[in-house]
Amino acid sequence: MRPVPLSLTARENALEAMGSTTLDVLVIGGGVVGAGSALDAATRGLSVGLVEARDFASGTSSRSSKLMHGGLRYLEMLDFRLVAEALKERGLSLQKLAPHLVREVGFLYPLQHRGWERLYAGSGVALYDAMSKASGYGSGVPLHRHKTRRGARKLMPALRKDALVGAIHYYDGQVDDARHTMFIARTAAAYGAHVANRTRVVDLLREGDRVVGARVRDLESGREFDIAARQVINATGVWTDETQSFAGQRGQFHVRASKGIHLVVPRDRIRGESGLILRTETSVLFVIPWGRHWIIGTTDTDWDLSKDHPAASRRDIDYLLAHVNAVLEQPLTHDDVEGVYAGLRPLLAGESDATSKLSREHAIGTGAKGLVVVAGGKYTTYRVMAQDAVDAAVHGLSAQLDRSVPPCCTEDVPLLGADGFEALRNQRHRLAARSGLSVARIEHLLGRYGSLVTEILDLIADRPDLGRGLAGADDYLRAEIVYAASHEGARHLDDAIARRTHISIETFDRGTAVAEEVADLMAEVLSWSAEQRDREVEHYLLRVEAERESQTMPDDETADAARMGGRDVVPVLQDERPQDAVAPSGAAE
Structure with a gap:
């Protein structure tokens, strides 16, 4: 293969x-x-x-919490079969199928009550670990540990002292979903x-x-x-x-759609080394380490508006900030939010009015x-x-x-990039010396491409300018944009900025500062005309503007109307073609 x-x-x-x-x-x-x-x-x-x-x-599939997990809350619902199945799949991906894209991540579960809650929650997490081991694929995931309040705050100094009496520290899996x-x-x-x-x-x-x-x-x-x-x-x-x-x-x-939104904030806004899992009145809230960032989510609300572009409203953002700020010494504000993304869960419709119970x-x-x-x-x-x-x-x-x-x-059947991943990771210092990149940069690339990292390094060897970071999004190399267009199916600016990379949610400008540079690199590979290149940039800027506006709106209806102001680039391009080049029924996105 x-x-x-x-x-x-x-x-x-x-x-x-x-x-x-x-x-x-x-x-x-x-x-x-x-x-x-x-x-x-x-x-x-x-x-x-x-x-x-x-x-x-x-x-x-690109708008999830980016977790590969068994789902602790399903144990409380007594859905043991689903949890056992998911834990086996988590272990398979971590150990065999996609070790370059899935990795372990630790979470603190703060305890609010003395005595009974530690026994109750601890029993659930112990069962979670036992089910993981029983799956045959749990050896790579550390077992949970009980923490005192002091021990928990040593891991997460950002936690308010009165927000917990102790904690349980356990592990799950994280995946770059897109x-x-x-x-x-x-x-x-x-x-x-x-x-x-x-x-x-x-x-x-x-x-x-x-x-x-x-x-x-x-x-x-x-x-x-x-x-x-x-x-x-x-x-x-x-x-x-x-x-x-x-x-x-x-x-x-x-199928019923449930909207979940996530916020992305810089890593320095929350002092700590571990993720958090917090109870809310309807579900759970995660604070998840994500490179130099944190992902905070999610909401769980019914959605019956546009499925193409689910929109996050001001109310959604306020909800997440209020719940996470309830446990933080230094509260987050809207100014701390780098990125926001909204996705729809496909839930089997049932008799429950609450999507979280479907x-x-x-x-x-x-x-x-x-x-x-x-x-x-x-x-x-x-x-x-x-x-x-x-x-x-x-x-x-x-x-x-x-x-x-x-x-x-x-x-x-391991995914591409899995075979040879461990060997190349062991050789990261040699790869760095040979390519002229830093060891940290090689580790970053290995976590995105696995053993296919050699294809990226070959591009840089042929064109040294591709070894530079993108201006305004230095976490990503210019070579990664070229590779996205030539090898990973990226056809439009959106594909590269939002999914092959995550620049759209990892920068305060939402990727607008790199749009021109990314468009120039993609244009070379995809043979765009100057007009199409300019249209791609214009479309992306309009998309970001529409998303920003939607996130100031008070509710779903007004947020959806604002988000629909950013059209999809494919219909825009087709509308400009000569009439005889378009199918009779037109092109709808």
Whole structure:
């Protein structure tokens, strides 16, 4: 298995292949579950296509709390099966599947009451650790420890003395969600899947009562064409109901969107070495170490407005600041907030009015012949969800193939960058000396690319100017932008600034200061005209302006209206093409 770049040429070849053959499986949706389904199916020897309307992980899968965890709160709900499943998947990713993208992270759970709370919470965390060990993949995660108030404040000096009587320190996993999802899609391509972003499904193809493929629109060109497939997997998350409707049948279940927002603040605003987990009246609140930053989240509220661009309101931001400030000696203000991001959880609709009480378990539906629907679940269990979806598709394929299909093997399939990662990490000093970069820079690159770091270093060897940091976002090298466009499927400025890097949430200017430089670097790789390059920058600046405005609005409705002021770049570009270059139905994002 050799790495395959998600280049412009590779995308065109993938689209041509999908339009000229009958696939065994077509996966709709390039989030973590869709990418995982494509990888699962490809590694079983099936012919596979994966299409994503926007960018890989552009929806829920890049807007999570960036945790790979079992979910302590589900123990309190007595959902032991979900926790056990998630802990196994956490350990698999940490130890085998993606050690370059998933790492352990410590959390303090402050205790408010003496005696009974330490016994109650301590028993839960002890069970959490025991379930991790029982999974067979818990050896790399340290066991929890009880802390006195003094011991807890030594780890987290930022905590107010009266905010706790003691604490429990435990460990979970952290993941770079956007890059992890992209790596899954790229690994699927390496195993033969045809992968294309910016490719929207506009209808499902049917023969009688059977789904036999999809009508898609290439949003880069406006061209529409059909993709024939023996089985179609709908892995579109919060868009599940809309995609199901193309089949002309009512779905077996419905998905409800729950909005969660997160704040990003500089690391020096909260003094401490550990994350925090705090109880709120509806759920839990995390304060998570994230490089030179902290991520604070999340909210959990029903959302029935635009799914493309969920907006964070002033009320959301105030809610998070109020809850975290309740335990901090030096309160945070709005001026401390570098970045804000909002995402939607795809929850299986139930009878509860509170989204925090809806199921995080997933469901598989096969209401229409030839169509498998997977929904619900949580980021950590993406691989299990993908396995169940492909199992259902294989069942539907049994009468159409003249061979048996092997069972799932993704438990033993590391993502690109995992093989050789430990060896290269041990050689980081030699890599630094050879490349002229600092050891800290090499460690940063290893945590983003794993063993594929050599491809980045090759770019710098050929063009030394790419070894410089971006002006205004020095954490990232110029080479990383070139690589994002040439190897990682980044097609637009948004893709590079918001997902291949995290500049959009890690700088106070939200990435506007680097937009020109990033556009120049991407333009070289993607052969943009001067007009398109300028349009990309203009679009990004308008997006940031719209997001900033939405975050000053008092509620969801006004925030959503403000956020919709920033249009998506693909329709903007298509609107400017000659009329005969656009599909008759137009291009909608």
